[in-house]
Each structure stands twice: as C-alpha cells, then as structure tokens.
Amino acid sequence: MQLLAMSGITKTFPGVRALDGMHLDLRRGEVLSLVGENGAGKSTLMKVLSGVYQPDDGELRIDGTPMRFANPKEAQQAGIGIIFQEFNLMPDLTVAQNIFIGREQPQGRFLLRPRILEQRAADLLDRLQLPLDPHTLVGRLSVAGQQMVEIAKALSLDARVLIMDEPTAALNDAEVATLHELIRRFVTDETGVIYISHKMDELKAISERITVIRDGQFIRTLDAADTTMREVISLMVGRDREPAQHARADTPAEDAPIALQVRGVETPKLLRDINFEVRTGEIVGFAGLMGAGRTEVARAVVGADRRTAGVISVHGKDVTPRNPAQAGAAGIGYLSEDRKGLGLLLQQTVTQNIALPSMGSRFSRGGFVNDRPAAADARRLVDELRIKTPSVRAMVGNLSGGNQQKVVIAKWLLKDCDVLIFDEPTRGIDVGAKEEIYALIGRLAAEGKAIVVISSELPEVLRLSHRVVVMAQGRITGELTAQDATPESVMHLATTETPAPTATV
Numbered sequence: 153m154q155l156l157a158m159s160g161i162t163k164t165f166p167g168v169r170a171l172d173g174m175h176l177d178l179r180r181g182e183v184l185s186l187v188g189e190n191g192a193g194k195s196t197l198m199k200v201l202s203g204v205y206q207p208d209d210g211e212l213r214i215d216g217t218p219m220r221f222a223n224p225k226e227a228q229q230a231g232i233g234i235i236f237q238e239f240n241l242m243p244d245l246t247v248a249q250n251i252f253i254g255r256e257q258p259q260g261r262f263l264l265r266p267r268i269l270e271q272r273a274a275d276l277l278d279r280l281q282l283p284l285d286p287h288t289l290v291g292r293l294s295v296a297g298q299q300m301v302e303i304a305k306a307l308s309l310d311a312r313v314l315i316m317d318e319p320t321a322a323l324n325d326a327e328v329a330t331l332h333e334l335i336r337r338f339v340t341d342e343t344g345v346i347y348i349s350h351k352m353d354e355l356k357a358i359s360e361r362i363t364v365i366r367d368g369q370f371i372r373t374l375d376a377a378d379t380t381m382r383e384v385i386s387l388m389v390g391r392d393r394e395p396a397q398h399a400r401a402d403t404p405a406e407d408a409p410i411a412l413q414v415r416g417v418e419t420p421k422l423l424r425d426i427n428f429e430v431r432t433g434e435i436v437g438f439a440g441l442m443g444a445g446r447t448e449v450a451r452a453v454v455g456a457d458r459r460t461a462g463v464i465s466v467h468g469k470d471v472t473p474r475n476p477a478q479a480g481a482a483g484i485g486y487l488s489e490d491r492k493g494l495g496l497l498l499q500q501t502v503t504q505n506i507a508l509p510s511m512g513s514r515f516s517r518g519g520f521v522n523d524r525p526a527a528a529d530a531r532r533l534v535d536e537l538r539i540k541t542p543s544v545r546a547m548v549g550n551l552s553g554g555n556q557q558k559v560v561i562a563k564w565l566l567k568d569c570d571v572l573i574f575d576e577p578t579r580g581i582d583v584g585a586k587e588e589i590y591a592l593i594g595r596l597a598a599e600g601k602a603i604v605v606i607s608s609e610l611p612e613v614l615r616l617s618h619r620v621v622v623m624a625q626g627r628i629t630g631e632l633t634a635q636d637a638t639p640e641s642v643m644h645l646a647t648t649e650t651p652a653p654t655a656t657v
Contacts (some may be wrong), residue, residue: 153179153218155344156201156313156469161210163196165550168542174210175370176346176363178313183335183345185359185376189388189584191552193366193368194348198315201346202234203227214313233311236304239492248273250290251305265613267305276308276391280334295443295489295576296323296608303331307338314338317348318553318579323608332358335452336442344432351609352381352583364388389584402598403618403634406432409467410423411602413649415450415460422626426452430571430583430602435593437617438606440646444623447489450573454486466571480509485569487560489576489606491553495560498549502541503530503561507566527606533562538588554581561592572596578612590616609641623650624648 156178163171171193188194192455199205203221212219214230221227222396241250248270273286280540282300284293284408290301299319306314316335320328335345335358347359355362356376364371366385371387408431417426422445430436438446453464464472464484468646471482479486488494496505507515507526517525530544535607537558541551548559564572574593580588593616597603607613613620620629622645630645 153177153180155182155214156228157211157213158197158201158340159211159213160299161197161200161212162208163200163205164208167552170368171200171207171340172368173370174365174368177373178346178554179360180344181341181363183339185347185349185355185362186365187349187355187384187388188365189364189554191367191555192365192388194365194370195317195552197365198234198348199250199319200348201227201313202315225465228309230313231308231310231312233306233313233639234315234317235306235337239298239302241298241301243289245287245290245305246270246279246286247284247293247301248276248286250301251276251286253610259318260483275302280307281330294442294447296327298471300327304332307334310368312343313346314343316344318350319347320349320351320354323442325610328354349560350578350581350583350586352384352637355381355384359406368388375478385583402433404431408432408434411467412453413463413465413468414449414463415452415463417449417464418460419448419457420454420460421625423447424450424627426628428621430604432600432602433569433597433619435597435603435605435616437613437620438604438623439610439613439642440623441622444568444627444646445626446657447575448626449623450486450604450606454484456486479565480569481493482569485509485564485571485572486573487564487575487577489579491557491560491579496548496556499547501545502534502539502548502551502559503527503544504588506533506544506566509563514566525571530562530565533565537562537592548622554585557581558585558589561589565596569601571602571604573606574606575606577605578607578609610642611625613637614639614642622646 153175158174158176159223161171161174163567174193174197176197186194196205200207203224203226218362219230249271252269270286277286282304282508284297284300303319310370320331323331335605339345339461349355359376361386362376362379363373366383366388393414409430411432412430414426418424438449452459455475455478463470473479473482476486492498503526507530515522527544534541534544539558540555548556563650578589593603605613605616614637618634620632620642621628622642626645627647632641
C-alpha cells in the first residue's frame, strides 16, 4: 500500500533545471533506494519532500492526501524525517543539545533542564547502540561521529517517512551493519525509508526497490532482488558501463626517491610514534576502524593538529609545518574529509575556490589579483575533471556534493603539490565519478606525485594502494604490500590490541 507519492515535481534554479517532472513512490514497510549520478537531482528532490524547497510544479501525497510544505517544520509535523548528506549540526552544542534542539522541555518559562535532556539522549543512544557521549561537543567529533548524531536526531523524531542521504558515507563495515539493523527495526506497516547511497553493494542488502533518476528526470524503478548492479549503473549513466577493475598505478621502483617521510609523530591525546614514508609515484593507503587515528595522522602532518613530537620531511628536507598553509608551501596538499567545513568557501565561486591556495604565487602581484588567468585555469580543470557547473562563476554551494569534492581536488592540482593526502576522496560521490577519481589518483601517481589515501571503504584502499598502513588506537599496527593486503589481513591488524596511550602535556 502506498505511503508516499510524488508526481510531476519540477524545480528550477538560476541557470539549472534541477528537477523535471520527477516521480517517486514509497510503499508502507519498504526501504526504497534512490540512486543517480551526482547532480541527478536526488538531494534536491528530498529537499522538496522535507520542506526545504518548494516545487515549481507537481504534487505530493501522503496516504493519498495532497500535501505542500512551506518549511521543514511543517514536513516534520507531517511525519517526514531527513538525514542530509551535508550535516546540519551546531558544533558548539553538545550531542544531547543537537539531538533535541527545538524540542527541549523547559522548566517554567525560561529555564532548561540539561540533566533531563542528557538523560533522554543517553537513553536514546543506548537504545540505538551508538557509542556517543551526550555531553561531548559535536565540534570535537569525527565526521563519522557527527554522522551518528544526525542518525540519532532523525530517529528521535516520530517520523513515518525517514530519508537517509548517504548515511553510511563515513561509516565502517561494522557501523554500516548497525545502521542497517536500526533501519530494519524502524520499518513497520506504517513507516518507510528512502535511502540514498552511492555504495552499490548496499542497495540489495537494504532495499526492496531501487528508483533510478538521471538529469533531474525519473528513469525507472526496479525490484532490487531481480536486478543487477550493472543494470542500475547503466541506467544511472545512460550507457552500459563496466567499471574498471584495476585502477592502481604501476608500482614505483624500489629505489624511487622518498617524497614524504614522517618520523615519530605524536599528538597530545591519540597518536603515538607514527612512522611511515611515501615514495615518488607511490600510493599508500591508510586503513583502520573509526577512531583509529587515520585522519588525525593527516592533520598532524599538515599542522592542522598540534604535535608534541615528530619530524615531517619532503624530499629529504625537514619542513614540519605548523599549519596547513605552511604545508602547502612545502608541497603537501591535504584534501580534508569534511569538504563543506574545511575544504571549500561555499559562498564563493568555482574560480575563487580553485585559485585560492595558489593566489599568492600565481594570480596576485603588488596586492592586486589577476582574475583572467585564474578563470582560465579554473575552466581547464572544470573540463578536465568533468565538474558539472553552469560556469566557473557559479557559487560552489550550489553544486552537488560530488562536484564540490572535485573542486577541492582541482584546487590542489592547480597548486601542483608533490605530496597529496586524500582523506575520504570519494565520500558522497557516485559510481561513475568514483571511477574518474580513481583514474585521476592513478594518473597523478604515474606523473610522480606521492599519494596518501585515507578511506573508510576498505575495497577502495585495497584497489588503489601499493602499500597499506593499518592503524588501531592511535598507533600503526602493521604495513602490508598490495599483494599481501586482503580484507582479512587488514582487519586482523585493525583490531590488534595496542597498549593504551599515555597522554602527554
């Protein structure tokens, strides 16, 4: 029986027709997967459903009753809950405050009762089996931790339709299994889930049907049990596409120069005695469970996090940067896992974002910025990376998540750093764009760049890397060659017990 129906939905932005007569229906007791390439209109359609956008045309029905939401609160009151791909959290508030923001139970007219709020949050997190402390400031959590807060917030609502936009992008396999179990418990004869994911292996595991959209239009809805992922991909991209099976660049020579060397790096709370090196033309992958310290290693190397010990060298020269700007000047580019918060200026143009790290060295003289060459370089990289944007003058905040990620990659390509650290390079990116980025990483290595890839997707690490460094509890627990790296060998090292780190001041 139909729970939700959207028909003829149209939405236009300046220069872009994001949705063109879109159709979607959700049945009671169903998980419906919604798939499409970046820019296909998935997130826009869900923002219409959740009241963020109002459609130019079309109809929305819940239980057969026509509905139109002027704002997200009206959608929430009608039983629509959503977890956005880009987090909607307040970093200076606690986990408990973020979960129940706007739904606090005041004592009298003005006073809040934080203990009761924290207890409600603790009970919810315990029920959902999410390892979060209600008292922790959200800004101190990793991306995966913040994703868990979004999940808890959405499931705390009395929602009948739950929309999940890339909910597992920052989760490891165990956390994905926990989330899928939560979804199965949520779905009843009165509820349903719309599940957006670029991870093809998840679709059959969690959904009953799969709706494919392309270029803002409905293409087809398939029964998950009766379709293949190759068929889904073909419908997404508009052609039969067989993903490349071997993206890894040729293995560099054993005597290739060492481009990046990290010796004895430690941080106040987590990292202990981190040592590794990356040779010219080599791709080194970092694997481990959430909280193992992979992102913290990258941030310590580029000076984003304070180090208490350690030396970082580029081509044999000690650089040990105190901040990311110094790292960039020394030839180390860092593509953060949090593109929205740390990688982009969303209210600036594509050109301004791509040119920013190179502004002082390439596009300014005597305090004046030369816009023309900056725009020319931006257009070249937009074409090279197939970034979907109306023009290089478009605001980055108006692009889809995957195209925003490509803009981040473009700015470090323009900077021409010798060492590139990719932290979750394909998070929130569709299968077609993933292939392009894999090929790009391989090409950069073949051109002599030293590459570090940090990813929560173990198949991605195994596919790209010449060597795999495995971490657990802030330490490196092992290193594997491409030939020796298997899911089993990596997980063995990722779950290796290490001595509890002793904090230093």
